[in-house]
Amino acid sequence: MNRASLVFLGAFLALLLSWAALPFGNARGYGGLAAHVDDTENKAYPARIAGPAARGALVYADLGCAYCHTQQVRGDADGADVARHWGERQSYAREYIREPRVLLGALRAGPDLRNVGARYNTADAAERLYKLLYNPAADNQTALMPQHAFLFEQRSLEGRQPSANALKVSSVRSGFELVPTERAESLVAYLLSLKDTYDYPEEKRLNTPPAPKKEGSHQASEPKPAAAKPAEAPKK
Amino acid sequence: MSAAPEHSSARPPAAEAAAIDASIRVPVLVLLGFAVFWLLGATALGLAAAIKLHTPSFLAQCEFLTYGRVYPAALNAFAWGWGVNAGLAVALWLMARLARATLPGAGLLTVAAVAWNVGVKLGVLGILAGWSSSVTWLEMPRHLMPFLLVVFTLIAAWIVGLLRRGASPRLYASQWWLLSALFWLPWVWSAAGAMLFLAPVRGTVQSVVAAWFGHNFLALWFAPLALAVIYYLLPKLLGRPIRAYWLAPLAFWSYAVFTTWAGAARLAGAPVPAWTPAAGEVACFILTLPLVVIAVNLFGPLLGNLAALRSSVVLRFAAVAAFCFTLSTLRLAFTALPGVAEITRLTWFDTASDYAVLYGEFSFAMFAAAYYLAPRLVLRPWWSASLINAHFCLSFTGHVIAMFALTVGGWIQGQELADGKIPFAAVAAHTLPWLQAATLGGLLLAIGHLAFAVNLVKLVLCPQHRAASAAAPVPASAFSAPELEQAPAP
Numbered sequence: 204m205n206r207a208s209l210v211f212l213g214a215f216l217a218l219l220l221s222w223a224a225l226p227f228g229n230a231r232g233y234g235g236l237a238a239h240v241d242d243t244e245n246k247a248y249p250a251r252i253a254g255p256a257a258r259g260a261l262v263y264a265d266l267g268c269a270y271c272h273t274q275q276v277r278g279d280a281d282g283a284d285v286a287r288h289w290g291e292r293q294s295y296a297r298e299y300i301r302e303p304r305v306l307l308g309a310l311r312a313g314p315d316l317r318n319v320g321a322r323y324n325t326a327d328a329a330e331r332l333y334k335l336l337y338n339p340a341a342d343n344q345t346a347l348m349p350q351h352a353f354l355f356e357q358r359s360l361e362g363r364q365p366s367a368n369a370l371k372v373s374s375v376r377s378g379f380e381l382v383p384t385e386r387a388e389s390l391v392a393y394l395l396s397l398k399d400t401y402d403y404p405e406e407k408r409l410n411t412p413p414a415p416k417k418e419g420s421h422q423a424s425e426p427k428p429a430a431a432k433p434a435e436a437p438k439k
Numbered sequence: 440m441s442a443a444p445e446h447s448s449a450r451p452p453a454a455e456a457a458a459i460d461a462s463i464r465v466p467v468l469v470l471l472g473f474a475v476f477w478l479l480g481a482t483a484l485g486l487a488a489a490i491k492l493h494t495p496s497f498l499a500q501c502e503f504l505t506y507g508r509v510y511p512a513a514l515n516a517f518a519w520g521w522g523v524n525a526g527l528a529v530a531l532w533l534m535a536r537l538a539r540a541t542l543p544g545a546g547l548l549t550v551a552a553v554a555w556n557v558g559v560k561l562g563v564l565g566i567l568a569g570w571s572s573s574v575t576w577l578e579m580p581r582h583l584m585p586f587l588l589v590v591f592t593l594i595a596a597w598i599v600g601l602l603r604r605g606a607s608p609r610l611y612a613s614q615w616w617l618l619s620a621l622f623w624l625p626w627v628w629s630a631a632g633a634m635l636f637l638a639p640v641r642g643t644v645q646s647v648v649a650a651w652f653g654h655n656f657l658a659l660w661f662a663p664l665a666l667a668v669i670y671y672l673l674p675k676l677l678g679r680p681i682r683a684y685w686l687a688p689l690a691f692w693s694y695a696v697f698t699t700w701a702g703a704a705r706l707a708g709a710p711v712p713a714w715t716p717a718a719g720e721v722a723c724f725i726l727t728l729p730l731v732v733i734a735v736n737l738f739g740p741l742l743g744n745l746a747a748l749r750s751s752v753v754l755r756f757a758a759v760a761a762f763c764f765t766l767s768t769l770r771l772a773f774t775a776l777p778g779v780a781e782i783t784r785l786t787w788f789d790t791a792s793d794y795a796v797l798y799g800e801f802s803f804a805m806f807a808a809a810y811y812l813a814p815r816l817v818l819r820p821w822w823s824a825s826l827i828n829a830h831f832c833l834s835f836t837g838h839v840i841a842m843f844a845l846t847v848g849g850w851i852q853g854q855e856l857a858d859g860k861i862p863f864a865a866v867a868a869h870t871l872p873w874l875q876a877a878t879l880g881g882l883l884l885a886i887g888h889l890a891f892a893v894n895l896v897k898l899v900l901c902p903q904h905r906a907a908s909a910a911a912p913v914p915a916s917a918f919s920a921p922e923l924e925q926a927p928a929p
Contacts, residue, residue, distance in 0.1 A: 205610045207602050207618055214619040214695055218626055218659070221699035226630065226648045229715060230640045264573040267507020273785055281708030281781050286859025294710040299642040306573050307646045307709055311785045311856060312492070312870075314863050339495070344864040347871075349495045353502040 236300050239403050248401045249301050257303075259393025262386050264304055266351070273308030274317045274397070278410075288322065289315040290399060295406040298399050313348060321398035332391045333370055333383050354387035455539065455606075462541040463531055464816050466548040468899055470528035471809060473556045475892050477520025478802075480563075482885045484513035489878040493871050503567045511578040512566045517797065518576060518656070519559045523591065525805040526664045527552070530617050531598050532812050533671055537614055538605025544597070551594050558587045574635060574649050576656050581636045588629055595621040612687045612736075616667040619695065623659035627652060643711050647703070650719075654702025657796045662698075662764065665804035666733065669761045672807055673737055676754040677747055682739020683732075690732035697722045697729075701771060705789070707780040716780075723775035730768040737761045752827050756807035759835060763799030767792060782857060787870065788849030791842055798838055798884075806834070806891065813898055822897035826890045833887030841880030848873025 238247040252260070263269070276290030284290060294317055299305045308315075323332060334341065337355055339348035355370065357379045368388075369380040383391070488510040490497045498504045535542055542548070562579030565571070570580040577584070599621055602614075631652035634640050640648060674681050681687065703719030741748075741758055748755055770792045774783045783789050810827060814820055821827060848870050855866040 205608070207599075207610060207614075210610070210615050210618050211622060213692060214622055215626070217692075217695035218623060218655070218699050220696070221651070221655075222627075222630055224718070225651045225700065225703055225715065226634055226640070226644070229647045229712065230634070230644045232712065234640050234642070234644045236642060265508075265569040265571055266505060267511055267571060267573055269573045270507050270510050275709050277708035281784075283857050283859035287863060296643050296710045296712075299710065302642070303639070304572065304574075305643055305645040307643065309575065309705070309785060310787070310790055311852075312867065344862075347493075347495055347867050349491060349506045350499045351505070352500065353505075 233296055236297050238300065239297065239405065241401075248403065249298050249399075252301055252396065253392070255389050255392035256396040257393075259389035259391070259396075260302065260304065262390040263393055264306065266390075268316070269306035269308045271308075271310060271312035271348075272314065272316045273311055274315065275307045276315060276317050276399070284315060287314075290318045290321075292402070293410070294399060295403055297403055297406065316394065316397055318399055319397050320395040321400055323395060328395060329368075329391050330370070332394055333368075333387065334372065336387060336390070337370060337372065337381070338374075351387075354390070355381050355383050357381055456536075459535050459539065459541050460816055462543075462545055463535045464545075466542070466545050466552060467528045467532050467812070467816060469549050470524045470531070470552050471813065471895070472899070473552065474521050474524035474528060474805075475888075475895055477516050477524060477556075477559070478888050479892055481513050481517035481521055482881075482888050484509050484516055486878070486881050486885055488513050489874070489881045493874045493878065503569070507573075508567050508569065508571060511571055511573070511575075512563050514576070515566060515578055516559075516563050519562065519579070519587070520556070521805075522661060522797070522801065523559075524552070524556070525809070526620070526660065526801075527594055527598070529664060529668060529805060529808045529812070530595075530621060531601075532808070532816075533613055533667060534598050534601045534617055537607060537611050537671070538601050539607040540601040540605035542601065543604070548594065548597055551590055551597075555587065555590045555594065558583055558590060562587070572636070574645075575653050577631065577635065577649075577652065581632075584632050584636065588625060588632070591628075592625045595625060611670070612681070612684070612691070613667040613671040615688075615691050616663040616670065619691075620660050620663035620667070623655070623663070627655045627659055643709065646706065646709060647711055647715060650702045650705045652702070654705065655699060657793060658698040658701065661796055661801040665760050665764060665801045668804040668808045669737055669757050669764070672753065672757045672811060673761065674740055676751055676757070677740045677744045679740035679743055681736045683735050686732045687736055690729040690736065693732075694726065694729035697725045701726060704771070704775050704780070705784070707784050720775035720780070723771040726768055727772050730765060734765055752824075752831050753807050753810045755831055756803050756810065760800055760804035760807065763795055763803065767795040767800055770795060782853035783849065784853075786849040786853040786856065787845045787873070788853060791845035791849060794845070795842060799842070803834070803838075806830070809891075809895070813895065817899055819898060819902065822894050822901070826894045830887045830890040830894070833883045833890065837880040837883030837887060839880070840883065841877045844873045844876035844880065848877075 238249060240247050274294075276284045276292070276294045278293035279285055281293075285292065320328075325331075333355075335345055335348070336351040338350060338352070339345040340350070357375060358366070358381075360378055360380055365380050366382050369382050372381055375381045487498060487504065488506060491499075491506045491509065495506075502508075531542070531548075534540075559579075562583050565580040565583070566578050571578040572581060579587070599618060602610075602618075631648055634648045635645060635652075639645065670681065670687075700722035701719055703715045704723050705716075705719070707716040707720070709716070738761070741761070748758060774780055774789065774792065810821070851873075852866060852870050855861045855869060856863075
């Protein structure tokens with residue numbers, strides 16, 4: 204080991220090997236994954252990300268939400284995500300193909316957000332998310348989240364009608380209203396767009412354990428939980 | 440007090456060592472100065488982030504100080520500011536000394552160092568201003584990346600070029616690690632940058648690239664530099680050669696081949712092909728092979744002369760770094776065990792594993808190197824020996840407290856997360872005492888870093904410091920230890 208050229212060559216090859224397998228191999232393997240077209244609904248899944256939600260994804264990145272929130276539902280073999288109602292099932296690789304910046308997250312200081320749009324599904328969902336962002340401490344469940352009051356502005360009501368999307372919070376001075384900025388609107392539009400509710404037939408087939416053979420009696424046994432870790436990546 | 444000659448065999452005249460030191464003095468000190476500046480900046484940002492985790496109302500009004508910006512700013516200031524500056528300073532010094540080469544164009548190199556730091560400063564400010572990409576370690580605004588990459592590559596090539604000018608016919612273990620680190624970082628950085636920003640890959644392949652880079656940044660820059668320093672300093676300070684040096688190439692090659700895969704283990708449970716995390720977990724196990732060899736290499740001489748730890752604080756820093764290398768590699772293997780990853784992934788436990796590399800392993804090695812090389816470069820003893828001791832005690836205690844808190848807290852967090860009956864808010868609330876303890880650890884680190892900075896500023900900028908306070912400036916053993924070179928490469 205007295206030759207620098209040998210060390211260089213070896214170092215280069217060692218890293219090349221892992222690059223060829225992990226980033227490059229996976230890009231070749233499933234980087235070209237296409238959207239699934241549902242013939243009955245005549246729609247492609249995952250759906251295209253609409254304008255405000257796409258801008259909201261940028262706000263999500265610039266505010267660093269991903270340092271506390273993940274966006275990946277793990278299967279039953281890997282945790283209790285489904286039991287926590289963070290999703291109906293594990294996330295599939297295909298669900299991320301439309302996202303310009305995929306942020307799976309590495310830490311769960313806050314809850315998983317992959318299906319936050321499915322959890323906030325009432326008519327006042329946007330209003331609830333605005334209130335949460337404005338003052339998380341108002342609710343004990345979310346008290347550890349930092350405030351995002353800077354995403355809202357107080358406007359004088361003098362000579363104007365109140366805005367339709369003004370927040371109903373008590374802390375605003377009389378004669379003023381509290382309205383979300385455009386960034387807050389985009390962020391909330393993005394959060395509400397996060398829902399993986401479509402069940403892709405191909406992934407579903409790959410991830411469902413073969414059904415036990417039914418022989419006569421259908422009281423035989425309850426369906427067993429998936430024992431083996433399911434193959435997560437669908438083939439092209 | 441002048442630098443002692445390097446080689447026990449073929450001992451070059453002291454004049455040669457003096458000429459080498461004179462040629463690298465300015466760039467090494469400039470890089471070290473920037474490194475300490477960033478260390479303090481990252482500590483302040485990191486402390487703010489740590490406090491916000493358990494007291495969210497702290498500095499909550501300013502958008503640019505929100506947790507999601509302060510935390511990546513702290514990480515980037517630490518990695519690209521402290522990590523790269525300190526690493527380059529030490530690499531330059533070690534390479535010049537080991538290759539026995541004088542540095543040409545020190546002025547140009549200094550300009551490049553300034554350019555690097557201007558770039559990093561813009562990057563960190565960019566993160567605070569909201570230009571973050573949220574991809575860990577690559578948050579800085581993407582348009583800065585080509586500039587930083589070119590500057591780094593030029594500096595690294597300059598340092599590698601010393602080999603050609605050097606008089607030494609040998610290539611020591613420290614140099615394998617240095618050469619590779621200087622080459623690996625631009626390689627892995629440009630590949631990841633291209634696949635994430637220039638021509639982004641689709642879907643969760645991005646996460647694979649990010650995990651591959653995230654691990655390799657630590658494993659191919661921080662860890663090799665720490666090992667280069669430890670392989671150099673331990674035998675020198677102990678006056679004993681590396682044990683079983685002939686095995687060192689085995690450690691180097693097996694580490695290089697397998698650690699590059701280990702990052703994939705972070706994706707356990709993520710929506711990526713199942714073979715990817717599985718391959719990473721296998722690699723994590725195999726890493727115990729280089730670990731055993733490196734442990735034999737390094738702890739062999741150390742165990743034979745434990746008494747030396749008492750007299751040399753430089754040695755203590757280096758020994759802690761070696762110990763933390765062992766621990767962090769064992770952590771990797773542990774979290775790859777079946778049933779463990781399900782608990783530790785996505786918790787503070789895994790975050791703490793990264794801190795073990797960045798702080799316990801890398802930073803302790805850099806502190807050791809800085810305490811060893813700075814007085815030899817400026818030809819003056821350290822201003823205060825008690826500040827050095829205080830720095831060691833504070834950094835050691837702070838690191839142990841923070842690691843313990845995040846490890847235990849993260850483990851509890853993981854176990855509770857895996858139990859769907861415990862509400863999430865309760866899980867989060869149960870981490871609070873551990874996060875508070877981690878903040879306490881961070882506070883100790885901050886005071887220790889201040890001691891380091893004051894001592895370095897006094898050493899370099901105040902030549903007339905009182906002789907009285909310099910009574911025992913550097914632990915005697917640091918200078919009196921025979922400056923033994925490692926055994927020649929096989």
